[in-house]
Amino acid sequence: METNVQSIIPLIADTIKSKDKTRLLEVLDELQPYDRAEIYRSLPGKFRLPFVLLLPLPDVAIIVQELEHAYQEEIISVLGLEKASRMMAYMENDDLADLLSGLSMDRTQGFLTSMNQSESESVQSLLQYEPDTAGGIMTNRFVWIKDHYDVREAVDKVKSFANYAENIYYLYVLDDDKHLVGVVSYRDLVLADERDKISDIMYRRVISVPVDMDQEEVARTMERYDFIALPVVDGDNRLAGIVTVDDILDVVMEEANEDIGKLSATGKGIDFQTSAVQASAKRLPWLVLLLFLGLLSGSIMAGFQHTLEQVVALTFFMPMIAGMTGNTGTQSLAIVVRGLVTNDIDRKTLLRLISREFAVGLIIGVVCGLAVAGISYLWQGSGYLGFVVGLSLFLTLLIGTMTGTLIPLMLHRFRIDPAVASGPLITTLNDLFSLSVYFGLATMFLSKLS
Amino acid sequence: METNVQSIIPLIADTIKSKDKTRLLEVLDELQPYDRAEIYRSLPGKFRLPFVLLLPLPDVAIIVQELEHAYQEEIISVLGLEKASRMMAYMENDDLADLLSGLSMDRTQGFLTSMNQSESESVQSLLQYEPDTAGGIMTNRFVWIKDHYDVREAVDKVKSFANYAENIYYLYVLDDDKHLVGVVSYRDLVLADERDKISDIMYRRVISVPVDMDQEEVARTMERYDFIALPVVDGDNRLAGIVTVDDILDVVMEEANEDIGKLSATGKGIDFQTSAVQASAKRLPWLVLLLFLGLLSGSIMAGFQHTLEQVVALTFFMPMIAGMTGNTGTQSLAIVVRGLVTNDIDRKTLLRLISREFAVGLIIGVVCGLAVAGISYLWQGSGYLGFVVGLSLFLTLLIGTMTGTLIPLMLHRFRIDPAVASGPLITTLNDLFSLSVYFGLATMFLSKLS
Numbered sequence A, B: 001m002e003t004n005v006q007s008i009i010p011l012i013a014d015t016i017k018s019k020d021k022t023r024l025l026e027v028l029d030e031l032q033p034y035d036r037a038e039i040y041r042s043l044p045g046k047f048r049l050p051f052v053l054l055l056p057l058p059d060v061a062i063i064v065q066e067l068e069h070a071y072q073e074e075i076i077s078v079l080g081l082e083k084a085s086r087m088m089a090y091m092e093n094d095d096l097a098d099l100l101s102g103l104s105m106d107r108t109q110g111f112l113t114s115m116n117q118s119e120s121e122s123v124q125s126l127l128q129y130e131p132d133t134a135g136g137i138m139t140n141r142f143v144w145i146k147d148h149y150d151v152r153e154a155v156d157k158v159k160s161f162a163n164y165a166e167n168i169y170y171l172y173v174l175d176d177d178k179h180l181v182g183v184v185s186y187r188d189l190v191l192a193d194e195r196d197k198i199s200d201i202m203y204r205r206v207i208s209v210p211v212d213m214d215q216e217e218v219a220r221t222m223e224r225y226d227f228i229a230l231p232v233v234d235g236d237n238r239l240a241g242i243v244t245v246d247d248i249l250d251v252v253m254e255e256a257n258e259d260i261g262k263l264s265a266t267g268k269g270i271d272f273q274t275s276a277v278q279a280s281a282k283r284l285p286w287l288v289l290l291l292f293l294g295l296l297s298g299s300i301m302a303g304f305q306h307t308l309e310q311v312v313a314l315t316f317f318m319p320m321i322a323g324m325t326g327n328t329g330t331q332s333l334a335i336v337v338r339g340l341v342t343n344d345i346d347r348k349t350l351l352r353l354i355s356r357e358f359a360v361g362l363i364i365g366v367v368c369g370l371a372v373a374g375i376s377y378l379w380q381g382s383g384y385l386g387f388v389v390g391l392s393l394f395l396t397l398l399i400g401t402m403t404g405t406l407i408p409l410m411l412h413r414f415r416i417d418p419a420v421a422s423g424p425l426i427t428t429l430n431d432l433f434s435l436s437v438y439f440g441l442a443t444m445f446l447s448k449l450s
Helices: A006-019 A021-029 A033-042 A046-056 A057-064 A069-088 A093-103 A106-113 A117-127 A151-160 A186-191 A215-225 A246-264 A277-301 A305-310 A310-343 A347-380 A383-415 A423-444 B005-016 B021-029 B033-042 B045-054 B055-068 B067-087 B093-101 B105-114 B115-127 B151-160 B188-189 B215-225 B245-262 B276-303 B306-309 B314-343 B349-379 B381-412 B423-442
Strands: A144-146 A170-175 A178-186 A229-233 A241-243 B145-148 B168-176 B182-184 B228-231 B237-246
Touching: A006 A021, A006 A144, A021 B033, A033 A057, A033 B215, A033 B245, A046 A069, A046 B021, A046 B045, A057 A106, A069 A093, A069 A106, A093 A117, A106 A117, A106 B182, A144 A151, A151 A186, A151 A305, A151 B045, A151 B188, A170 A186, A170 A241, A170 B055, A170 B245, A178 A186, A178 A229, A178 B067, A178 B093, A186 A310, A186 B151, A186 B188, A215 A229, A215 B033, A215 B245, A229 A310, A241 B245, A246 A310, A246 A423, A246 B215, A246 B245, A246 B314, A277 A423, A277 B314, A305 A310, A305 A423, A305 B045, A305 B145, A305 B314, A310 A347, A310 A423, A310 B245, A310 B314, A310 B423, A347 A383, A383 A423, A423 B237, A423 B306, A423 B314, B005 B021, B005 B033, B005 B045, B021 B182, B021 B237, B033 B045, B033 B276, B045 B067, B055 B067, B055 B093, B055 B306, B067 B093, B067 B105, B093 B115, B093 B237, B105 B115, B145 B188, B168 B188, B182 B188, B182 B228, B215 B245, B245 B423, B306 B314, B314 B349, B314 B381, B314 B423, B349 B381
Parallel strands: A144 A170, B145 B168
Antiparallel strands: A170 A178, A229 A241, B168 B182, B228 B237
């Protein structure tokens, strides 16, 4: 059963009011880190400061690790530089590196200098990696053993580092030059005999990832092999850290949200907590760009003013043609963007995908084109109008499908931030194409239409 | 390092041609399950049948577990009922249940009857759960221990079931009535003394999920608590199975793809492998619906034919107004759909979200409305036109933002399949609203415009 945090908030508030530290710790001790953080979030503002100050620093560290950046800053300010530095010593290094990388250079330096040297070096070595890479999400608190150990020595080492390493499920085996040469699971240890050599029971073909691998690819590797931790190595195959599956779960969620932001041109990082002004500021740049593109569509129509004045009925089919072209483009875009997450793209896959989407464009173009030609003939009573509308829809659906496929693929190829290939952008571009085709064709057949 | 499967395909093909089973198994033995499956996928068609027939059944089972349904069916046909049943005995029960639930009733029955009774019962008990629930994704091969065991007895039990249970990292502790009363990790076992009582070292506040919990909620629970396995219990808190994190990774990917399909009205399950005809068949129903809605927009315009004939310039702003309304609606939709994945929705969250989006609509409405009023005045030289266009854009942006927010929330509230709230549908609905507002306003001010 999940803990209902809301129901114990009054109890927590009572212990804070009466400064009953013992009782407070008793209650917290029974809770998972996520729930403790949820208590911090749910406490009325005036209780938060005394709450943090009542807790021992290791307990504060557990809560800080689970909180969003804004809350973390709040707690750091309450603690002050000296206490905050001591609190940081209890945090997992990867969480700490994330926290620091969100602060100003000055403040980061301040914290780093007030830590003890080995801690500070360990965190600095994590700070050097790009946040979206294996190095950026790994922890460098892990337990390694030497290949010449026997099982007993390995267990002893694990026991002495029990409180140090986060979620250890695998032990990594290093040779004397610190090269990664094997992996042993906890389960292997339990099942093995005390005197067995690690080098005899370890698995040698270790799957590892380089420090600079993109986090999305790390996630894909972990998903494929069903691992719960992956070793991260430097260029010389020396173990630099490990990425654990709980971090990967977060990555997968984050990347999915990014893809969705991409498709909807929402901009990054708007969630239910974002304020209206911030959310507007993130959404407006895209909207203003799209506004000008929309006006560009209008100016194309202005070029066909003569045609429009002659046959006003032409405008009645405009929303349908522009809309449909945008819709099919969005569909193709979604398939490509999401496919890029799970597929390795080689030349063969690429050609097959493009020709598949071209065929899809043909099929839906023919079906919808014929349908709409019939409908417009019945509605407006002109065979020529039906022909122009149907042919336009056929062509624009084909164009829309291809833009939705090719633009994201090209951006991916040239490693341009694919956020540019947003759904609304493709929709708006397709507006331009479809109106040009439609009014172009109509102008060609103007004498038959008016 | 990852194995490059492509590079060893020729070697594999050679061993198959020369029927060199020993060499083939040597090569496979070094590979992870995912890579073995990748070999099957990459082998030229004529090698697949002999490849499967060369392998011992436990090795076939490993490959089958990793493959997509179509490939699984292929292998089952090659093996025939009798051999396939024996192969299935080597599969993990949850993978097997998934495989069987994709076959016809008749064939499933055939396989179930040719299995041994305990295996068949175990699989049947999994088949009774909905595929999208905790019960549907759990495995019922897990290791449990009694609360009165000591550590030594627990280790002995683990040793005797070592080859039975999939990825065990936690041991679940049951009382004599099979109620779940605690959990112990492998690590706890390694660190404890042989004579310690399990009931003394176990963690008692176990977080578990009910069998009928939606898989999306199971994923959320696992993500929050950073677990790598979650126990699944029936109504009496009796342990029914466990869900492991690798299955949850798949769920998270799947749900993200569903959300994206939703936003783009693509329909379920189109990937890079889907044929053009199938992909078209899945996309067409939505497109045809949207086509009719597009024509409905056109018929609204037809109602304003008189206005349009008087002021053709009105049409030039149509693509911009309709497009912008659609864009802001898609943005809001994306924020809501994705937010529903990570947030628990209570009344307070709901009201805050709706008023936030209303404020966003106001802000972007004012900014874009003023901008476009100025531009259209400069372009067409009419202050009244500028006023009508600007006011229309303001109103339609507000409407668009609210439709994009309220429609998915209402569908969520009434538990209607939110696939209905697809992005293109909202865009097309917004077309209807925006054109009505725009031409309605224009008609009111017609005397000033023409």
